[in-house]
Amino acid sequence: xxxxxxxxxxxxxxxxxxxxxxxxxxxxxxxxxxxxxxxxxxxxxxxxxxxxxxxxxxxxxxxxxxxxxxxxxxxxxxxxxxx
Amino acid sequence: xxxxxxxxxxxxxxxxxxxxxxxxxxxxxxxxxxxxxxxxxxxxxxxxxxxxxxxxxxxxxxxxxxxxxxxxxxxxxxxxxxxxxxxxxxxxxxxxxxxxxxxxxxxxxxxxxxxxxxxxxxxxxxxxxx
Numbered sequence: 226x227x228x229x230x231x232x233x234x235x236x237x238x239x240x241x242x243x244x245x246x247x248x249x250x251x252x253x254x255x256x257x258x259x260x261x262x263x264x265x266x267x268x269x270x271x272x273x274x275x276x277x278x279x280x281x282x283x284x285x286x287x288x289x290x291x292x293x294x295x296x297x298x299x300x301x302x303x304x305x306x307x308x
Numbered sequence: 309x310x311x312x313x314x315x316x317x318x319x320x321x322x323x324x325x326x327x328x329x330x331x332x333x334x335x336x337x338x339x340x341x342x343x344x345x346x347x348x349x350x351x352x353x354x355x356x357x358x359x360x361x362x363x364x365x366x367x368x369x370x371x372x373x374x375x376x377x378x379x380x381x382x383x384x385x386x387x388x389x390x391x392x393x394x395x396x397x398x399x400x401x402x403x404x405x406x407x408x409x410x411x412x413x414x415x416x417x418x419x420x421x422x423x424x425x426x427x428x429x430x431x432x433x434x435x436x437x438x
Binding site: 228229232235236238239240241242243245246251253254256257258260261264265267268271272274275280283284286287290291294297298301302304305 | 313316317320321323324327328330331332334335336340343344346347350351354355358362365366368370371374375377378381382385386388389390392393395396397399400
């Protein structure tokens with residue numbers, strides 16, 4: 226294991242508070258936990274791509290960054306209007 | 309292969325530490341509007357440090373550009389998403405984005421009255437001291 230994979234493993238611990246935030250409290254607080262989890266998973270994928278030295282893996286965090294933005298905006302709209 | 313293993317390790321350690329602290333802070337803080345700020349910390353500081361570490365270590369230009377693009381996109385989109393979320397929370401709680409009649413919000417660029425008075429007192433004290 227190289228330093229990138231160790232960093233990816235350590236960064237996984239940051240998902241625990243996000244999971245706690247997503248399962249407790251008001252609906253708005255859960256949404257914030259979900260958005261934070263999206264950011265952390267994106268960086269997790271960057272670290273894994275660099276750790277495994279596979280060039281095609283860099284497309285995954287790029288796509289996730291774009292899609293998590295769309296998902297977050299949709300959730301925010303639903304929280305604002307309908308949920 | 310890496311040319312700066314110590315630098316890369318330090319950058320990654322700092323990035324992961326900031327992300328861990330931010331995630332913990334987000335879970336601990338109870339105020340919804342204050343919670344929103346923690347993702348900005350992760351995106352700007354941790355993302356920047358990870359991008360610098362990849363730039364140092366990675367020789368492939370395509371991979372470098374993709375990582376910079378990913379962090380840049382997150383940087384721009386996270387601020388938009390944070391604003392949209394704050395707006396959604398406010399509209400959900402108060403029914404409207406606009407200020408409520410019983411709500412006192414200072415106009416942009418104007419200091420609250422208490423700060424104006426204390427600043428004036430400090431200036432008078434300085435003049436008397438001279």
